[in-house]
Amino acid sequence: MSEGIIEIFAEGDSASPTAPVLDIVFVHGLGGDQFDTWQVDPKSFWPRWLAEKFPNCSVSSFGYDSQKLAGFLTGDGASLHDIALALADALTNREATATRTLFVCHSLGGLVVKQMLRRCTESVNPEYVELGRSVVGIAFLGTPHQGSALASSLDQLLRRFLSKQSKQLVHGDDNLFDLNDFFRTRANTQKIHVRAYYETEKIAGVLIVDKVTANPGVLGCEPIPVQTNHFNICKPETQNAPVFKSVCGMIRSLLKAFAPPSNSAEDKVQGEPDESTHAGVADESGPTHTMEGVPADIARDFEYFTTASEDDRRNLEQKLVDAGRAYAVRDAKRKKERFNMALRRHIAQASAVTRYTRVMSEVESRFSRHVPRAIAEGACAQAIDGIIQNEVISPCVVLETGSDAVTATLVDGALYYLAGNCHLAWDNV
Numbered sequence: 001m002s003e004g005i006i007e008i009f010a011e012g013d014s015a016s017p018t019a020p021v022l023d024i025v026f027v028h029g030l031g032g033d034q035f036d037t038w039q040v041d042p043k044s045f046w047p048r049w050l051a052e053k054f055p056n057c058s059v060s061s062f063g064y065d066s067q068k069l070a071g072f073l074t075g076d077g078a079s080l081h082d083i084a085l086a087l088a089d090a091l092t093n094r095e096a097t098a099t100r101t102l103f104v105c106h107s108l109g110g111l112v113v114k115q116m117l118r119r120c121t122e123s124v125n126p127e128y129v130e131l132g133r134s135v136v137g138i139a140f141l142g143t144p145h146q147g148s149a150l151a152s153s154l155d156q157l158l159r160r161f162l163s164k165q166s167k168q169l170v171h172g173d174d175n176l177f178d179l180n181d182f183f184r185t186r187a188n189t190q191k192i193h194v195r196a197y198y199e200t201e202k203i204a205g206v207l208i209v210d211k212v213t214a215n216p217g218v219l220g221c222e223p224i225p226v227q228t229n230h231f232n233i234c235k236p237e238t239q240n241a242p243v244f245k246s247v248c249g250m251i252r253s254l255l256k257a258f259a260p261p262s263n264s265a266e267d268k269v270q271g272e273p274d275e276s277t278h279a280g281v282a283d284e285s286g287p288t289h290t291m292e293g294v295p296a297d298i299a300r301d302f303e304y305f306t307t308a309s310e311d312d313r314r315n316l317e318q319k320l321v322d323a324g325r326a327y328a329v330r331d332a333k334r335k336k337e338r339f340n341m342a343l344r345r346h347i348a349q350a351s352a353v354t355r356y357t358r359v360m361s362e363v364e365s366r367f368s369r370h371v372p373r374a375i376a377e378g379a380c381a382q383a384i385d386g387i388i389q390n391e392v393i394s395p396c397v398v399l400e401t402g403s404d405a406v407t408a409t410l411v412d413g414a415l416y417y418l419a420g421n422c423h424l425a426w427d428n429v
Contacts, residue, residue, distance in 0.1 A: 020058035029107030034063035084115035106234040110143030222348030316420040323426035339413025
């Protein structure tokens, strides 16, 4: 298996565009490599199809030792960070690069890209910072992101590649949940255009990545079903295959967002329909996520509440411990995760986004109005709990949010979710 990055050229060409408009980078998953992951046979190597179809874009494929990634997932080492850094280094050291980047990832390759984005965001290296800012789109093909099925999805992949039939995935879960929390915040803030795909056919009776697990939780991203299995979802056999056409549509949407209009026939993609499914409205930083039926103010509030505040970077557990509520940590984490899963599961439904946003807005407003003063005045935990019940939970459960009732459990979950995202404080820090 080859490691590093390889440029892909159109048939008959030997160089990428001297000034590419968009870099398209393919990243494989466990057991894959730079070529075989993306083809049924050499004639169906679809990165080359993209190089031919979009001559103003550069196309490349990144390869790495996927056993290192498996090591991270089984708790044998945090090599995911090393692979992400290798990807960042390979991309920043190319001779000709575009100012914008689109990643196409299969399976756990999506974890590599998310970790790379995190490394670049937190780096002091200006080249890495600029690479992170250049990301305008990511297509996830069968990437497990979240939910209760995450561990079982990863375990199924590890079993096939490591032959550790009795090994259960007990390490890395918290890290991966935290990684996806970072990613959805960054994607919403940076307005990264995200598409996610999941398989509908099982392998040995197992659906490795389903609709819930494939959902990265980014506003406006509704996972797209593909009628194939996990290992073939990244191998469109023809240019009429749904995955290939969908990724082409995504590229066209991105190009429209930042490329200047032109009437020149040479600047147009020949024979391509003007599709913009799942497209956003563009600004200088890339396409903005939009959703039909969601008012602009609701969309802004939703993005605010689902984005972690910079004011307090402690995790939920530490906040509760510091507030003398260590006894509530286990229940709080469970309720937060349930709320988070429900939120992500319905993120593509306009009515659900509106409902959850109204609940979070009401909870934050009532909590901020009544609770911090009691905490500052030294009220005991019992008194604070009474205020939360009477001034936050009880009024919220009578909210009119459509056909689905607002329950105390939902409000509890919203409380801990907002606390985890640093929008509510349980102490005076």
